[in-house]
Amino acid sequence: RRKESKRACPGRKGAELGEADEAELQRLVAAEQQKAQFTAQVHHFMELCWDKCVAKPGNRLDSQTENCLSSCVDRFVDTALAITSRFAQVVQKGGQ
Template identity: 90%
Template sequence: MAELGEADEAELQPLVAAEQQKAQFTAQVHHFMELCWGKCVETPGNHLDSCTENSLSSCVDRFIDTTLAITSRFAQTVQKGGQ
């Protein structure tokens, strides 16, 4: 197998980092789905009752709010570090 040169490695590094971020995000979404499913769905069936639907909706809302808050805080930290 041919070895990669420094230029090749430098070119691949951002691609590898992006793939790692995608994998991390996917893992977080799967974990989140398991948590919400465990908290909200007592018995799986052919349809969701209103209580289960409301619970899942609230769980998703909390996840989105938390993700946005973390993203915003991270962006502020990056901005402060760049000044």
């Protein structure tokens, strides 16, 4: 029978994490980091597109400005997806 290693959990007296718990915690942290990175990227795209498309802010966006913003963000998203896909292909080929 395999003995599960345990690691102390900082800040919690007597609390220990097993290997499975630690792996799950790492997975959750990675997922949260991905969410934060995605949110930051969306904000960055919107800032760039806002500067490009919005000449003067008003109470409402006209249709030309809305179309510009939509197209701008779509281009960034398409580019990010293409880069991510290509990177995944390179990593997969490197692992073979």
